[in-house]
Amino acid sequence: MPTDSTPSIADALDRVRDRIAQAAQAANRDPADITLVAVSKTKPVDRVRDALDHGQRDFGENYLQDALAKIGALTEREPLWHFIGDIQSNKTRDIASNFAWAHAIDRFKIARRLSDQRPEGLAPLNLCIQVNIDGEASKSGLAPDAVVELADQIVELDHVRLRGLMTIPAPRDDEAGQRKPFAALRDLMQRLNDRGHALDTLSMGMSTDLEAAIAEGATHVRVGTDIFGARDH
Template structure:
């Protein structure tokens, strides 16, 4: 069973946005490790966008739930040898972090589908254990994505370090927002800053997140 119903999560997001004077963010329900039945139950409450970490696991759910017309986001690290499948099956890839992926995704995005929505994952705290582009490498990677007709650069994604100090977490969100503003100035179609999860969404929204990724609060503990 979910920890909280969808309506309660959406109200929490709205309240956090209102307190910060920000627009309501989009909710991405993180359904990794959850069965297709749990996704269908949340879709029945009105949720349309779902995030998955693993391509193979996601494809099984995408096939099982095809009739529901859901929007699927890849949010986990993407291996180059899975880029073809990701390009063919997802609506968004939020974890693009290197030029090799750009070429592979563009080459395999089917012409019958709309261009693949892409977010650049930024390793904002320079963690060895995290994937992501460095802030310095962001402009060149963005230019490469924007040059591909089969891709649509939409913005940035980050998973900041879970610092115990509130100030350090806020600083990471502030740096991400500054990068986002600069990116949007160079690429006018950019409109999405994906950051914040079940434990820190309020801080992320306060610092400009336009999409938050919620899993545990919706679905409960991972299966």
């Protein structure tokens, strides 16, 4: 149970939704066009259930075994699960079988395995290519100039659907600085669409920079700390 110093999941969700609505209004956008992905990694299933009770449907997970336990416990609630972490080959079958989205694709091998292992009867798995927009050695993702080749390969696969791009920029203190990498990702998606792709998703923005991301066209913001609190170990 939340204490006086720990806000409830409902209150936290309301605050984040208000931030999204205000950012959308400032950008002359419809808040309904922005999906809040509640990053529930490391959080117990009862807190995810609390969020579901308050109307949250989309949840992001990084750690497969932890996610599978929650998925199994919440099948009757039908949340929409997003895998937002790096994907190794030995994880593709479970991700293909249990998730609606994978946000961190940076290798064709992984996209192909996800397509091959997607069960019959499920809708295509939605994919985003992860772009290392700032060229940070410590982060996964493709350099921007490598994205076109991977996008052209993924669209030939049968059981996945390339939806867009994802990035986690280097931290910046001011909103103007935060907006620059998000604008670069938006421009990259436009270049892909000019080549004939029909991408509609920019997965960018987290607790500290969602306003800047929305200003530059984010369709999915991934928020964990401001909903569930600090990471549980």
